[in-house]
Amino acid sequence: MAAFADSGIYLSFGRKPQGNREPLLWPVLVHRVLYPDPKRAQLNIFQRAVLGLVRAHVVRDEEMVALTGLHLDLIKLILAQGVGNGWLVDSADALTEKGERLLDDEDISESDMKTGYLFQDALTGRFWPRLVARLQQIEPLDPMARFPEFNLNRKTGKSTKPFSLAPLRSALPPLDPESLMRAYKDYRDDYRAHQQLGYSSELAEEVRIQGVQRLDDVAQPASVLVWAVADTVGAELWSIKDPFELRETAWWLQESLAVQLERDANLLSRLASLIGESKPEQHNYGQWRDAVRKQVEIQVMIEYPWVDRQPDIQRHLSALLVRRKRLEDGDIEPSELDAALVECQKLLEVVMQWLIRSYPADIGQLPKQRRPDFSLNEKLLSALEVPAFTKPIIGVLARQNLDQVIRACSKPKSSLKALLFAAAMGTLAVPGHPLRKLNSDDLRLDRLIELADLRNKSSHAQSEFTGTVIPQITKRKVLDSIQYALDLTSCFKEWM
Structure with missing residues (x-):
């Protein structure tokens, strides 16, 4: 279990959206994940079959042909590859230590590992369906300020003072392989969908996880800069832009935003201007939203x-x-x-x-x-x-x-x-x-x-x-x- 503690680390990944928007600092725990480099050598089923026979001391070409059903020339090619790649000794009748590790899928060295970062929502404990290969940190103008301010555009010198969301004080659930793979699946689906739209050249490096080797024991508290806008794609009043720009909106934050608006009247007042309204004096966010929906529901029922x-x-x-x-x-x-x-x-x-x-x-x-x-x-x-x-x-x-x-x-x-x-x-x-x-x-x-x-x-x-x-x-x-x-x-x- 982990709890959020303000570390003064602020992250920003996407561009500032056009039009009316409000910056928010969303509290997260950053988990570092180590995984094998997908570029490392991988065995196909034919190579695995031949190397397995060599390890079982079946080294005669004719026996390999009879046991695998592969063509003799293919077997000779695989043996030659094995020697060239350092998986087999020069005589091709025994595995090297590298070949043994590869065949057994043993842990590879630290030099063959890559680092990715996964974000855990400090408001709900859920894991964001986003992974990044590197963190992009931004520095506040005054590190000691209670409410940090940032200069996001050095040309204009105009500063931005985001609204800071308060994290939960209770402990958050730990990261486990099942949660990681669920978040990775959603991330991969959104990444593929963005590529299909023809904008793949604008994408950040894709994190490709084939098998997690290690998770850091301690997550790093941080805050991610996100942008709230008037909702243009759904029936809500506001939405959060995807800070990683894979989707139009951060769909996984919609429910969290609604919960925060219920809890925090100051946040409601801050976002009210985005939809051309002032915060009702006698209503909280839920009542306000329900009133708008009720008006529309009645209109639909009548007309x-x-x-x-x-x-x-x-x-x-x-x-x-x-x-x-x-x-x-x-x-x-x-x-x-x-x-x-x-x-x-x-x-x-x-x-x-x-x-x-x-x-x-x-x-x-x-x-x-x-x-x-x-x-x-x-x-x-x-x-x-x-x-x-x-x-x-x-x-x-x-x-x-x-x-x-x-x-x-x-x-x-x-x-x-x-x-x-x-x-x-x-x-x-x-x-x-x-x-x-x-x-x-x-x-x-x-x-x-x-x-x-x-x-x-x-x-x-x-x-x-x-x-x-x-x-x-x-x-x-x-x-x-x-x-x-x-x-x-x-x-x-x-x-x-």
């Missing part, structure tokens, strides 16, 4: 009673109503406007996903394309005879990659336009498909295309260097987009 049959759509519709309320209450920060557009697109995407799942397409009827053929796509879309698919809409959707559309028919994770294309493919086998019953005036798909394009353009960095004019995102435009997303969703209520 959208049919949506409770589709929990996923209900969840995104409710989140969008929360966004609209924030805008109407005066929160028109660029980050909030962009977050509302994101929520509009999410709601429309989940509606398309519902259509795809409810009315699956027979993808066997779809043509295979060796290369994109937009004219063929146009003919295909026209042949569907979907009333809302006007010529301009068909022209836009035809530029979608048909292979991507086909994948979306079975796994509806794609762009909004591709999902609309895939949803329409379900009309081939279902005469009563909703898209066959709703006309152009009902769905106004030109607005859906406009919203998709506006969201895509706003998601990129805006500067004079691009040579393109980015349409200004205004409160009015966003509120109109929210209303459109709600209206389009309502078009399908009788089928939900």
Whole structure:
């Protein structure tokens, strides 16, 4: 068991996020983990079989062939490798000490070990799903100050004074191999997901654990600088940015943050400005959050009673109503406007996903394309005879990659336009498909295309260097987009 004691060690791993944010110092225990270097020599099953026979004094090539079923040339190659790598003596009829250790998977020397660091939350005792190969320490301007202040930007000289969270005073659970491997699995999953997004060049060095050799007996207390922002991806009021930048938010800290807000009125006051509110005098955080949710729940029950049959759509519709309320209450920060557009697109995407799942397409009827053929796509879309698919809409959707559309028919994770294309493919086998019953005036798909394009353009960095004019995102435009997303969703209520 370990307890947190302030050590004056402060760590920072990510960049300061753009827009409104509040810095927090999150208390942790830092565990040092030693593990084998994955670059060290490893035996494959064929090498292990041959070296095992040598250790059993089976050294004649013919006997090895008979016992392993391997080709004679492969056995000779493995023996030659064994001698060259120092696993076998020169005559290849006995293992060296190095070969014995390798075959037995014995502990390797300290020089073959690597160091990684794992963080244990000093508020909950849980282990963060993050490992790093090195610690990045920041120094406070005054090491003796009760509330440390940092100069994170030497160019401007502007200092940052984070809010320090109070750790638990009770002992924290020890780190054991099971907890380590559970945290490592979540870390590896998030690391792989980030790589798949195409930003692997920006990633810190990956920590690859194949087998833990030793854990330090004593963990080092420290505080990690994290940034709280208005929640743009969920239904909460605030979230924590992932300090290691593998994910948009530190999902594992969301519950801890809510608990801290319940306990600490000062923290609640500090974060209130991020959402354009002042802390209610007579409410704690839980009551405040529940009041906002209750208002939305009542609105959903009154205006959208049919949506409770589709929990996923209900969840995104409710989140969008929360966004609209924030805008109407005066929160028109660029980050909030962009977050509302994101929520509009999410709601429309989940509606398309519902259509795809409810009315699956027979993808066997779809043509295979060796290369994109937009004219063929146009003919295909026209042949569907979907009333809302006007010529301009068909022209836009035809530029979608048909292979991507086909994948979306079975796994509806794609762009909004591709999902609309895939949803329409379900009309081939279902005469009563909703898209066959709703006309152009009902769905106004030109607005859906406009919203998709506006969201895509706003998601990129805006500067004079691009040579393109980015349409200004205004409160009015966003509120109109929210209303459109709600209206389009309502078009399908009788089928939900």
